[in-house]
Amino acid sequence: MELNIYDTKISVARHFADYLVNKMKGAGPYHIALSGGSTPRILFEELSHTEKYDIEWKKVNLYWGDERCVPPSDQESNFGMTEDYLLRNIQIPRGNIHRIKGENDPEQEAKRYGNLLDRELPEADGVPVFDLVILGMGEDGHTASIFPHEIGLWDSDRNCEVAIHPESGQKRVTITGRVINQSREVAFLVTGAGKADKVASILEKQKGYRQYPAALVDPVDGKLSWYLDKEAASAL
Numbered sequence: 001m002e003l004n005i006y007d008t009k010i011s012v013a014r015h016f017a018d019y020l021v022n023k024m025k026g027a028g029p030y031h032i033a034l035s036g037g038s039t040p041r042i043l044f045e046e047l048s049h050t051e052k053y054d055i056e057w058k059k060v061n062l063y064w065g066d067e068r069c070v071p072p073s074d075q076e077s078n079f080g081m082t083e084d085y086l087l088r089n090i091q092i093p094r095g096n097i098h099r100i101k102g103e104n105d106p107e108q109e110a111k112r113y114g115n116l117l118d119r120e121l122p123e124a125d126g127v128p129v130f131d132l133v134i135l136g137m138g139e140d141g142h143t144a145s146i147f148p149h150e151i152g153l154w155d156s157d158r159n160c161e162v163a164i165h166p167e168s169g170q171k172r173v174t175i176t177g178r179v180i181n182q183s184r185e186v187a188f189l190v191t192g193a194g195k196a197d198k199v200a201s202i203l204e205k206q207k208g209y210r211q212y213p214a215a216l217v218d219p220v221d222g223k224l225s226w227y228l229d230k231e232a233a234s235a236l
């Protein structure tokens, strides 16, 4: 596990953007699952400075680790946020963008997207393999859209499941632990003081840490990295 701590949120984004440039210098194709949230948004803004971050986006296929079951135009949409802060600023073929379309029938979409991952990605032990899964973590220790009150979804034998947000009741489609832990690499981007206690609990394996879905991220053969700002790392 690689731990990277930087002074500020923007510094986390800039370092990770540089890392992505170096990671994708090969022939590809690369299959990357994106996350929603405020830290990825800053990463996307950074990556939109294409004069600074030279990535051959035609080699890259973008997926989402989770999506709110709302239309792309909804401000809650992870795809919509990515469209606004990244996709419209880069030269990526639209066929390389694989949106989760949960706004109509979440259960049907969980099946469809799970089959799409089986079809589009390489596999290992019958599980689709991402080159990189970018994750955030909520203040409750959730990751993707697997929340503590539904932590059992992590162990689903399906690639995708329908989750329910604990406060809003909003439905979400999320990839599950089998897919996340089969990835060649998982990178957490976590910033802000509100995450500090869960970060410390998980990274220091404190009593009860496995109640948090983010603690279950442990790639079978892949690399696990945490990119933190000082605030999120302040309880370590």
Ligand SMILES: O=C(O)[C@H](O)[C@@H](O)[C@H](O)[C@H](O)COP(=O)(O)O
Residues within 6 Å of the ligand: 035, 036, 037, 038, 039, 040, 066, 067, 068, 078, 135, 136, 137, 138, 142, 143, 144, 145, 191
């Ligand atoms: O759909 C989502 O909201 C994300 O996938 C979610 O897992 C996010 O990463 C965390 O909630 C952290 O979000 P922040 O980075 O905004 O705190």
